[in-house]
Amino acid sequence: DGSNKFFSMHDVVRDVAISIAFRDKIAFAVRNKDVWKWPDADALKKYFAIFLKDSIINDIPEVLESPQLEFLLISPKNSFVAPNVSENFFKRTKKLRVLDLTRMRLLSLPSSIDLLVNLRTLCLDQSILGDIDIAIIGKLGNLEILSFWRSDIVHLPKALGQLTKLRLLDLTDCFHLKVIAPDVISSLIRLEELYMGNCSIEWEVERVNSERSNASLDELMLLPWLTTIEINIKNDIILPEGFFARKLERFKISIGNESFMASLPVAKDWFRSRSHFLINNNRESLRELKLKLDFTDVRSMKLQAINKVEYLWLDKLQGVKNVLFDLDTNGLPQLKLLWVQNNPDFFCIVDSMEMVACDAFPLLESLTLHNLINMQRICIDRLKVESFNKLKTIKVENCDELSNIFWLSTAKCLPRLERVAVINCSKMKEIFAIGGEAD
Numbered sequence: 001d002g003s004n005k006f007f008s009m010h011d012v013v014r015d016v017a018i019s020i021a022f023r024d025k026i027a028f029a030v031r032n033k034d035v036w037k038w039p040d041a042d043a044l045k046k047y048f049a050i051f052l053k054d055s056i057i058n059d060i061p062e063v064l065e066s067p068q069l070e071f072l073l074i075s076p077k078n079s080f081v082a083p084n085v086s087e088n089f090f091k092r093t094k095k096l097r098v099l100d101l102t103r104m105r106l107l108s109l110p111s112s113i114d115l116l117v118n119l120r121t122l123c124l125d126q127s128i129l130g131d132i133d134i135a136i137i138g139k140l141g142n143l144e145i146l147s148f149w150r151s152d153i154v155h156l157p158k159a160l161g162q163l164t165k166l167r168l169l170d171l172t173d174c175f176h177l178k179v180i181a182p183d184v185i186s187s188l189i190r191l192e193e194l195y196m197g198n199c200s201i202e203w204e205v206e207r208v209n210s211e212r213s214n215a216s217l218d219e220l221m222l223l224p225w226l227t228t229i230e231i232n233i234k235n236d237i238i239l240p241e242g243f244f245a246r247k248l249e250r251f252k253i254s255i256g257n258e259s260f261m262a263s264l265p266v267a268k269d270w271f272r273s274r275s276h277f278l279i280n281n282n283r284e285s286l287r288e289l290k291l292k293l294d295f296t297d298v299r300s301m302k303l304q305a306i307n308k309v310e311y312l313w314l315d316k317l318q319g320v321k322n323v324l325f326d327l328d329t330n331g332l333p334q335l336k337l338l339w340v341q342n343n344p345d346f347f348c349i350v351d352s353m354e355m356v357a358c359d360a361f362p363l364l365e366s367l368t369l370h371n372l373i374n375m376q377r378i379c380i381d382r383l384k385v386e387s388f389n390k391l392k393t394i395k396v397e398n399c400d401e402l403s404n405i406f407w408l409s410t411a412k413c414l415p416r417l418e419r420v421a422v423i424n425c426s427k428m429k430e431i432f433a434i435g436g437e438a439d
Contacts, residue, residue: 027071030055041065052076057083065092075102079128087111094118101127108132114139121145128152135159148174149195156180161187168193172230178202182212186219193228194220197252205238217243229253230286236296244303256292256315287334292316303327313339321347324360331360331387341370350387351380359386367391371398378405388413397423404433 027049030036034056039047044064049071057076060083064072072093076083085104090096090112099116100123109132119140125147131154137146138159146163147170156171158181166188171177172195180201185194206218217233218240220226230252233239239255287308291298292315307330320326320343332338338361340346349369350360360379361367369375379387391414394405402425406414411432422428 027051029053059083060085060089062086063088063091067092068095069093070095070097072096072098073100073102074104075100076104079103079105079126085110090115097121099123100125103127106132109134109136111136113137116140117142119143123147123149124151124153125149126151131155133157138162141165144168146170148177150174152176154178156184158182158184160184163188165190167191167225168195170195171199172197174199176200179213180215182215183219185215186222188223190225191223192225193250194223194226195228195230197230197232199232203233203238206240216240221246228286236293239296244301244306248308250286252286252288254290256290287311289313290315293318298327307332308334310334311337314341314343316342317345319345321345322349322351324350331362332364333359333362335361335364336390337366338364339368339370340372341368343372344374346372346375348375348377348380350378359384359389361388361391362386363390364388365390365392367393368395369397369399369402370395372402373398373400375399376401376403378402379407379410385413390416392416393419393421395421395423396425396428397421398425399428400426403427403429405431406433408432408434 026046028039028043028047029049029051031051031053032055036055038044038061044066046068047066048068050066050069051071051073053073053075054077057074060074063086085101085106087110089110094115095118096116097118098121099119100121102123102125104124105128106124114136117140120142122137122140122143122145126149129148129151134153135157136159137143138157138161141162141164143163143166145168146160146166147168149170150173153171153174154176156177156179161181161184164187167190169188169191170193175198177199178201182204185191202214204212204214204216206212206216217238220229221240221242226246227248228250229248232254234256236255288311289306289309290313294316297319298317306327309332312332312335314320314323323338323340323346324331338349340349349367369378388410394417396402396405405420405422420431422431
């Protein structure tokens, strides 16, 4: 996108692979070219890596005679003019470890792909797959990374449950994916990272003596190595018990209907390329919760991840009057953004009289409070000096019982405050009030 903050997985794989290849191997690379020629047969036999990216690819060999090949990337400019891949294409590439077929239009997966016994990474990103049979992928027993990012895949078959060495599965932005065969996810016993953002899976509830036709959230509870998850869940009534009890290192979890998601803001800093998680040196944290709970009492949930969360949205949480106390937190020490809306029971954000003294929100930069009709205070009683120390922006809207934002004595805790917006708060008298509990 022109910045150095975002990059695709293809760029990562390509650059790392090329650097290795040119150090002690031989590689063939074509990038952004409309006219080019395949190497001769003798040269193809020597190549360690082949990269065909963002170029016009009119044809590819019937059989790729590259017995030394370990990296192969084919990414045409346009999937609608992508070349056909023959059934025997991979017959002479048995050393292949990384296969990236991006923006390909595949009528079927070549039968010779099951010969790739050394394959560790398979990417079919942005490819036109539709309802083709991908069960053959289940034969790639050594596969560790499988990505369908932004492809139009509609179904994950039962055979993919055979990938017991898989560590990363990326289904991000697979908008057409509706069905994952039952027990496929739970069979991926080595899975560490699962990305399912913007998937429309109709999760089913696990029932005794009842067969399912789709995946269940209970299957996620059977993945002992899972540390990273990105998932959208439309309805909290299907959440299994203990769903939030596990300790996750990175997470982006949204619970709520589509209208709830659409009501929330979008900022580029809250989205990171998934490739950060594929290269160990770039494992930046992604810790985000969006919660709209229509049927679940959040106070009964074991939110193990809450003290690691960096971006937190709360909507219609039943019975919650105080964010820090009722969510059983330790001051939310990592939180950078807090957005609270449509919670009629909310009385305050933090009440230091109800909890052991701690630094409340020491890293918080942005605070938005919207439609909290009974909220009377942001803070009650004195705060420790590091509380709200990084806060830059506050926005308060439709909070009719709120008469001030902070007590004047709290101002010393806000050295970085830059912007305060107050909209449609009928009882608001002043931003910083003199006197009161904190004086």
